[in-house]
Amino acid sequence: MGVGIQVENLNAWYGSTHTLHDINLHIPANHATALIGPSGCGKSTFVRCLNRMHETNPIARATGVIKMGDLDIYKDASPVEIRRRVGMVFQRPNPFPTMSIYDNVASGLKLNGFRNRRILDETVERSLKQAALWEEVKDDLKKKSGASLSGGQQQRMCIARALAVDPEVLLMDEPASALDPVSTSKIEDLIFQLKSQYTIVIVTHNMQQAARVAENTGFFLNGKMVEFDSTHKIFTNPSDKRTEDYITGRFG
Numbered sequence: 001m002g003v004g005i006q007v008e009n010l011n012a013w014y015g016s017t018h019t020l021h022d023i024n025l026h027i028p029a030n031h032a033t034a035l036i037g038p039s040g041c042g043k044s045t046f047v048r049c050l051n052r053m054h055e056t057n058p059i060a061r062a063t064g065v066i067k068m069g070d071l072d073i074y075k076d077a078s079p080v081e082i083r084r085r086v087g088m089v090f091q092r093p094n095p096f097p098t099m100s101i102y103d104n105v106a107s108g109l110k111l112n113g114f115r116n117r118r119i120l121d122e123t124v125e126r127s128l129k130q131a132a133l134w135e136e137v138k139d140d141l142k143k144k145s146g147a148s149l150s151g152g153q154q155q156r157m158c159i160a161r162a163l164a165v166d167p168e169v170l171l172m173d174e175p176a177s178a179l180d181p182v183s184t185s186k187i188e189d190l191i192f193q194l195k196s197q198y199t200i201v202i203v204t205h206n207m208q209q210a211a212r213v214a215e216n217t218g219f220f221l222n223g224k225m226v227e228f229d230s231t232h233k234i235f236t237n238p239s240d241k242r243t244e245d246y247i248t249g250r251f252g
């Protein structure tokens, strides 16, 4: 099941450049939350703080509190544990190119020490079904490499890989922006189904996509979160002039 995330006074830096300023928001469990805003406004930096990937950059730093349920992710758990519980899918599908489809999906489980063949088989099947890819690949699991799939299939395989380790939160950073329209709509359908079981945060440049999949939307500008509200409100009657200018296409 998904878990809610509470972000309190999050600030982030690269070297001396202050990139995120006092971000506060609540991301509800088992819903999809969209983050929109022009390039460079800090959306990716923000989601990387949510699974402690930001700190893997040696010049990067963050302050503030992020709680998953009651767990303070920077104090109460290791980065490895947080990255298992908060999965991530990137703009470009990133399969392990030399591995089979099966090994791609099982890779996180193996890293976490699972060796039991039956459990691995069951989890690979369950995850590929959840990612709506099973029917397309079930006969080629160990025959084909992950990199031999189409872009859209690779992205669904990467979603299966993230789901295999049983996360509570799934972060998706522009997961469909490198894909064709048909593959994009498959990813959107998938988000719609997955959000009953997981908490989903999706960064998107595509406002129709935010409107289709997410209950709530946050608008970022210059490292600040200008407005956070129901997606309907953001797109029909935003409170802030800057949000209105963005959604009506006046900039960005």
Ligand SMILES: Nc1ncnc2c1ncn2[C@@H]1O[C@H](COP(=O)(O)OP(=O)(O)O)[C@@H](O)[C@H]1O
Pocket (backbone or CB within 6 Å): 014, 019, 037, 038, 039, 040, 041, 042, 043, 044, 045, 046, 057
């Ligand atoms: N690895 C990095 N090193 C230094 N600056 C970075 C790095 N990644 C992002 N930034 C800077 O942080 C700001 C926010 O970037 P980012 O979070 O990628 O924005 P978005 O995802 O909204 O396009 C930008 O000014 C960008 O140049």
Ligand SMILES: [Mg+2]
Pocket (backbone or CB within 6 Å): 043, 044, 045, 173
């Ligand atoms: Mg980005």
